[in-house]
Structures are given as C-alpha cells and as structure tokens.
Amino acid sequence: MAPIVREGHNCWRIERADKARMIVDAADYYALLERLMEGARERILLIGWDFDPRISLRPDEQGHGEALGHFMLRLAHDKPGRDIDILRWNFGGLKQLFMPRILAMILRWKATRSISFRLDGAHPVGCSHHQKVAIFDDHLAVCGGIDVGARRWDTRDHRDDDPHRIAPDGRAYLPWHDVTMILAGKVGNALADLGNERWQRATNKALRDLSGEGENWPDDLEADFEDVDVSISRTRAAYRDCTEVREIEQLYLDMIAAAERFIYFENQYFTCGKIAAAIAARLDEDDPPEFILVMPHTADGWLEQMAMDAARVELVRQISKTRHGDRLRIYCPRTTGGTPIYVHAKTAIVDDRLIRVGSANLNNRSMGLDSECDVTIDAALPANRETGPAIRRLRESLIAEHLGVEPEAVGKAFKAHGSLIAAIEELRGEGRSLEWLDLVAPGPLDEFIAANELLDPTRPDAMFEPVAERGLRRSWRRGKSWMKRHRPFRRR
The missing domain is CATH 3.30.870.10 (Endonuclease Chain A)
Incomplete structure (x- = not known):
C-alpha cells in the first residue's frame, strides 16, 4: 500500500504529531478552546474566516454566558505577558464593524497591549481567507472546519429546539454539524509557521519569537492517535x-x-x-x-x-x-x-x-x-x-x-x-x-x-x-x- 500523501506533491509538509484527536461539533471544541487559551503560556494565535466576540464558548440553557470578548479581556488581565493575536478575513470583519457591540469590544481590545486584532486582506479580489487554525505556544494546534463564530455551537445530540442554540441577536438557529482536529508536537510547530507566515503577509509584521516551552496536551483528553505523521x-x-x-x-x-x-x-x-x-x-x-x-x-x-x-x-x-x-x-x-x-x-x-x-x-x-x-x-x-x-x-x-x-x-x-x-x-x-x-x-x-x-x-x-x-x-x-x-x- 503506497502512501497517498506525498510532500511537495499534494501536501506542504509531513510532520510528527505526538498526539492527535478529532473533535466533533462546536460544543466540545469551544469548551476545549476555552481551556487551551487559559493554559497557553506565551501566545494564543487564532486565524479564521469568522470571529465573533459576542458568542459564549459555554452557553447556558438560556443561550447566555460569558461573552468571548470579555473572556479574552480577562485572559489579557490575568497574564499580560501572553500575546493574544487574532486574524480574520477582512470582508467579514468589516461588516462586523457596523455592529455596535462588536465595534465597542474591538476598541477595548485595541486599548489592551497584549491583544492584537487584525483583518486579513492579503489576497486577490474575490478571494477569502478561509482557514480555521488555532495555535498555542507554537506547539499545540487545532486545524479543521469550525469557526469561532455565531450560530456554530451545537452538541453531537443535535437536539430539536436546544435552548443553548441562541445567536447573539437572540434568535434560535438550526442544528449544526462540524469537525476539527487538535494536534501536538512538530506538526503544531509547522502549523505555527503557517500562521506566522499568514500573519506577516496580512500585517507586514512577524510575530515575536517564543521560548519554545509549549503548552502541554490536556491530561484528561484521550488521543485518537499517538506518534503519527501528519501531512x-x-x-x-x-x-x-x-x-x-x-x-x-x-x-x-x-x-x-x-x-x-x-x-x-x-x-x-x-x-x-x-x-x-x-x-x-x-x-x-x-x-x-x-x-x-x-x-x-x-x-x-x-x-x-x-x-x-x-x-x-x-x-x-x-x-x-x-x-x-x-x-x-x-x-x-x-x-x-x-x-x-x-x-x-x-x-x-x-x-x-x-x-x-x-x-x-x-x-x-x-x-x-x-x-x-x-x-x-x-x-x-x-x-x-x-x-x-x-x-x-x-x-x-x-x-x-x-x-x-x-x-x-x-x-x-x-x-x-x-x-x-x-x-x-x-x-x-x-x-x-x-x-x-x-x-x-x-x-x-x-x-x-x-x-x-x-x-x-x-x-x-x-x-x-x-x-x-x-x-x-x-x-x-x-x-x-x-x-x-x-x-x-x-x-x-
């Protein structure tokens, strides 16, 4: 059985993952994302098509909870030496600037030294930046299809009329199925290189170098794969x-x-x-x-x-x-x-x-x-x-x-x-x-x-x-x- 993936042909790099796990649906991913952001030591890098500071990563039965924007401010206050860098597609981001709640939160972020929120317009007309990557300390990374945006949260049960599924505008939304993958090790370093390259292209400024200690894999998170090569x-x-x-x-x-x-x-x-x-x-x-x-x-x-x-x-x-x-x-x-x-x-x-x-x-x-x-x-x-x-x-x-x-x-x-x-x-x-x-x-x-x-x-x-x-x-x-x-x- 010959490998399907071949470096330089249908993939950029093949790197080792110490551990990897598929995460299904945003309820589990958002809960994990909250923990990963809290545990990051030097940098949180979020790159995506969408990013909505109004959502809650852990909505209650009324669809409410701590807003992501306030959570980010709390992270910055608790550990001011940790960078929080957010890069999202410019066209979608520009639309959000006309929403008062989002604009007010972005202005608060701008006044916080450790948070950098930038829009990515480094692409031809008509293109979009569609990657959904999150990187922690250049070691632990998430790559997949889940945006940190509105109308995405759902469980694998996909219950009818789940009261948690409430958008920031107060309206209920339909069930939503999605998948992403968390990876640790050298493949996380490679995804960090990709993120740094994207950041530098969009902002004309490179991210700062880190010490390389890296965030650890969560102790209670069982891996689907260990010591595997990932393309x-x-x-x-x-x-x-x-x-x-x-x-x-x-x-x-x-x-x-x-x-x-x-x-x-x-x-x-x-x-x-x-x-x-x-x-x-x-x-x-x-x-x-x-x-x-x-x-x-x-x-x-x-x-x-x-x-x-x-x-x-x-x-x-x-x-x-x-x-x-x-x-x-x-x-x-x-x-x-x-x-x-x-x-x-x-x-x-x-x-x-x-x-x-x-x-x-x-x-x-x-x-x-x-x-x-x-x-x-x-x-x-x-x-x-x-x-x-x-x-x-x-x-x-x-x-x-x-x-x-x-x-x-x-x-x-x-x-x-x-x-x-x-x-x-x-x-x-x-x-x-x-x-x-x-x-x-x-x-x-x-x-x-x-x-x-x-x-x-x-x-x-x-x-x-x-x-x-x-x-x-x-x-x-x-x-x-x-x-x-x-x-x-x-x-x-």
Whole structure:
C-alpha cells in the first residue's frame, strides 16, 4: 500500500504529531478552546474566516454566558505577558464593524497591549481567507472546519429546539454539524509557521519569537492517535510575490484515484466539476469504490443556494449516467423531529486507511481561490501502520451520530454487507437518521449562475474571463482528462 500523501506533491509538509484527536461539533471544541487559551503560556494565535466576540464558548440553557470578548479581556488581565493575536478575513470583519457591540469590544481590545486584532486582506479580489487554525505556544494546534463564530455551537445530540442554540441577536438557529482536529508536537510547530507566515503577509509584521516551552496536551483528553505523521495541505491563490498553491485539489484527486472500497465524505458543498468528473471516471470502471457524501439539504444563504445547490444537482445527474452511478450516494442528516442538520464539516475517510480534516470544501473556491488548510493521517506512511483501527472507529462514530445508532451497529452492518451504502441503508429509519438528497430542479437563473461558475470560480482570474471560457463543463473535462493520465496511480 503506497502512501497517498506525498510532500511537495499534494501536501506542504509531513510532520510528527505526538498526539492527535478529532473533535466533533462546536460544543466540545469551544469548551476545549476555552481551556487551551487559559493554559497557553506565551501566545494564543487564532486565524479564521469568522470571529465573533459576542458568542459564549459555554452557553447556558438560556443561550447566555460569558461573552468571548470579555473572556479574552480577562485572559489579557490575568497574564499580560501572553500575546493574544487574532486574524480574520477582512470582508467579514468589516461588516462586523457596523455592529455596535462588536465595534465597542474591538476598541477595548485595541486599548489592551497584549491583544492584537487584525483583518486579513492579503489576497486577490474575490478571494477569502478561509482557514480555521488555532495555535498555542507554537506547539499545540487545532486545524479543521469550525469557526469561532455565531450560530456554530451545537452538541453531537443535535437536539430539536436546544435552548443553548441562541445567536447573539437572540434568535434560535438550526442544528449544526462540524469537525476539527487538535494536534501536538512538530506538526503544531509547522502549523505555527503557517500562521506566522499568514500573519506577516496580512500585517507586514512577524510575530515575536517564543521560548519554545509549549503548552502541554490536556491530561484528561484521550488521543485518537499517538506518534503519527501528519501531512498539511494548502490552497493559496497567487498574490503579489506568492505563487499559487493547489495541494488540496491534488490530494482530493489522488484520494479518488487511490480508493479501493469507499470514500466517506462530510462536506458543505459539492460543486467542483473537476472532482465530480474524477468520481465519474472511477464509477465507469468495472468494480469501482463507493462514494458516500453527507451534506446539508441546502446551502446556507440565498446566494450560496443559487450558486451551490444548482451546481450540485447538475454534477450528481452527470455522475448518475456512469455505469455504476448508484455507487454515489448523497445523504442529508436530520434530527429526531425531522429538522435538517446543517453539515459544515470538511472531512474525508478513504478505505479506513486515510482520514482528512480541514477547511476545504468540495467546491472550486477551495481548490484554487480561497486560502485553505487540511491535515491528513495516511496509514501507509511508515509511522502510521497501526492507525487503521482508529480511523475505522472514527468513521463508525461519525456515521452512527447521523443515523442515531451506536457505532457498533455501523461496524456490524458494514461487516455483514461489505458495502458502506448497504450498511447505511440497513440502518436508516424514522426520526434521527440520514435521508437521500432530493434533487430539486434548479430555476433558470440558478442554473445559469451554477453552469458558468459565477460565484464559485476556479481561480482569481476566472472571475474576469468571458462566460464562454469557463463553467462546469470545462471543469468536468479537466477532471476526466486528469483521471485518464493518472490511471497507473491506482495500480501502484
């Protein structure tokens, strides 16, 4: 079994993690984040697409609690020699400056010497800074899909009408599913290098050097993995003196090419024609793997629905025309009461031999436009030979959460059928479960926007190209062409 991850090809660096653990849903992550920030000795570095100082990391049954902004001020008061550096995407941050509560808190932060809040605009027009990385003392790091923002908190139970799910504006919001990963060791140092580079590019000033002591892994936090090698993959658009990086796209293509039995995806979007065509090429083979996608029923927001939902319908219809199109299944999770659960996670598991967690969606923006960061554990790397059972347990746990069953039931059904789709179909039922995606035909405007990738371009220049020179069909052809050229990769 050859490794899928290869440094300099589909990942930036491969570094050792003393310990690593997948964290599912923001209730657990926010509680852990509070502890990690309190325990940091020299620096807290938070880099993200969103950051809302009004939220509470531990909301009570009325959805209230100490606001994150006040918590940060308390951290600064308790340990004034510790840096608290926050970098968020500039466009979203500028919108927040028109909200009085947020503006007042940012001004209080500005008056606090140890807190530095900056906006990241170091990217081409139309791009966003989409990474979600938190780093503590340049040693302990979190990388994944969870933003420290409003309307994100939820538990793995995804209860109907959970009173904790109250946004800062006082309104309740729907259930939300997300995933991130905490890592300690040299891989944390590498993510600190990435964070420092991003900070320096956005602010023209480097972060100060640290002593290197590093925050320790929490004593009561059980690791999923120990002494494993972890790869870091990025997306970065070309900007000024920085070259384009498309490691994330390459890793997706290599995963699809290498899969033997299945790939289990949890992802917010499925609109990248190149990725979809690669899946279609596999499903035209004699005995292809299964592709299971757990996704939201519809995108979050009117613009996203027009751009993303219509493109998803078109790509799924094209894939269904392949010889084994029924080996692609898209499921949407729902609560016990039937409420859709929004899937924001960006997670992939291949054959229980590779697990990937990060910020990158299966859309064009994440392949070549927005800044992204994913981490991957590949069991084919020499240090990772014993990680297969842990990857399997994590997959079973995720699927069990969506189906409302115990992980053991998922494992038993998969063993009985030898098919992940058959296992899910056996366990699907009433109440908390997974349901098939309903492919609602898009309207004419939605179809035009999706077909021409008007809101989901493949790279910065594509936004300014004539409509005739871009679109889903071109992306699809690029994906099929890549798979034809790389068929030998699957046979290694």
